[in-house]
Amino acid sequence: MPRKLSNALTPLAVKNAKPGRHADGGGLHLLVKESGARSWVYRFMLKGKSRDVGLGAAAGPGAVTLSAARDAADALRMKVKAGIDPLQERQQQAIDALAAAQAAQIAGITFKAVAEAYISANEDSWRNGKHRQQWRNTLSTYVYPVIGLLPVADVDTSHVLQILEPIWKAKPETASRVRGRLETILDAAKARGYRSGENPARWRGHIAQILPARSRLTRGHHKALPYSEVPAFTGSLRQRNATAAHALEFAILTAARTSEVLGAKWSEVDLEKRLWTVPADRMKAGREHRIPLSPRAVEILETLEPLKKSWVFPSDKGGKLSSMAMSMLLRRMKIDVTVHGFxxxxxxxxxxxxxxxxxxxxMALAHVIENKAEAAYRRGDMFEKRRRLMVDWANYCARDGAAGAKVSPIRGAAA
Incomplete structure (x- = not known):
């Protein structure tokens, strides 16, 4: 029976050992490579399997001494006797250390950092600069003061309510958009592994159980003029020679949105074909929209054509007409409706x-077809049918007897 080794190596032997494996006893070995590199290894048997655990370098900067290697081997030997696998333990320690490091990193990632990263990654796909600015403005005004510097992993329902409750009834439209943006950013944070669990800004089954639905609040409906009163109103518009009046009548005749009319450029208009083409980047749906022009709509443009500035409806200062110009005109005319309401x-x-x-x-209103199957098969824009529709609408707006119709003024307005 071979003699059992115990403390077989000496510091000098460690220094001069040739390439190979040199046993010190008790499972401790010195490994020497052909390059001269030296390291300590503890070999153990557990559940019938032989395994090696590295204990560090035996030479060079930070080398583990023979005495220290023996102490480390003794400690591991005690663990093996207790049924603990030193390799598995070391792997678990590495996993725990990595998790702790990641947790520390995540703890330093704020809601604002995630929000700004989300905006930067997605803003190029948003339809216009105003939409991008609204994202930044609402977050800066309502969200960042509350949770901007808070770790995104720590945002909970109480924080969401702290943001929403002060504006939920006073500014329902804004509050609804803020909630949606909160939900989106927190979803993005979860997708990146910065947080876990349910989204505290989710509406269905969560915030909906705490805050009243917007349908129960005062909502921003666009006040509209009854169509029976539109001819009288357009008749009164024609008595005004202001650019705002021309723009408003043009908006009514084309059923276009305010931003589309005010942003119209002469490069988009073909008077010979009686066509106005609004580019995709100015449309709510993000798709080019061809608008047929009725004779009266063309007449309005021909009135403005001698000016021939870049904008179809220019301001006195040379830029495009103010976004409030048509609304202020309605107020001066004492008509309690919105431009969009037309x-x-x-x-x-x-x-x-x-x-x-x-x-x-x-399609005349440039609405998106909600039925995806129908939308997939509908390739055309029904232009010629829409042309007849818009001509009929213009004829209705200019119908006989318009002067005798009455338009409801704003209640309580000053004379």
């Missing part, structure tokens, strides 16, 4: 007074 007037008239198909009327 789109509703048009839609009501088309539904109740004409036989045009639903799809034609919706």
């Amino acid at each position: 789109r509703s007037s048009f839609r009501d008239w088309a539904a109740e007074c004409t036989g045009y198909a639903h799809e034609v009327c919706e």
Whole structure:
């Protein structure tokens, strides 16, 4: 029976050992490579398997001495006797250390940092600069003061409510958008592994159980003029020679949105073809929209054409007309409606007074077809049918007897 080794090595032997494995006893070995590199290894048997655990270098800077290697081997030997696998323990320690490091890193990632990263990554896909600015403005105004510097992993329902409750009833539209943006950013944080669990800004089954639905609050409906009163109103507009009046009548005749009308450029207009093409980047749906122009709409443009500035409806200062110009005109005329509301007037008239198909009327308003299957098969834009529709609308707006119709003024307005 071979003699059992115990403390077989000496510091000098460690220094001069040739390449190979040299046993010191008790499972401790010195490994020497052909390059001269030296390291300590503890070999143990557990559950019938032989395994090696490295104990560090035996030479060079930070080398483990023979005495220290023996102490380390003794400590591991005690663990093996207790049924502990030193290799598995070391692997678990490495995993725990990595998790702790990641947790520390995540703890330093603030909500604002995630929000700014999300905006930077996605803003190029948003339809216009105003939308990008609204994201930044609402977060800066309502969100960052509360949770901007808070670790995104720590944001909970109490923080979300702290943001939303002060504005939920006073500014329902803004509050709804803020909540949606909170939910989006927190979802992005979870996708990146910065947080876990349910989204505290989720509406269904969560915030909806705490805050009243917007339908129960005062909502920002666009006040519309009954279509029966539109001819009288357009008749009064024609008595005014202001750019705002021309722009408003043009908006009514084309059923276009305020931003589309005010941003119209002469490069988009083809008077010969009686066509106005609004580019995709100025459309809410992000798709180019061809608008047929009625004779009266063309007449308005021909009135403005001698000015021939870049903008179809220019301001006195040379830029485009102010976004408030048409609204202020309505106020001066003591008409309690919004510019956008005339789109509703048009839609009501088309539904109740004409036989045009639903799809034609919706396309005239540049609405997206909600039915995805139908949208996939519909390639055209029904342009010629829409042309007839817009001509009929213009004729209705200029119908005989318009002067005798009455337009409801703003209640309580000063004379």
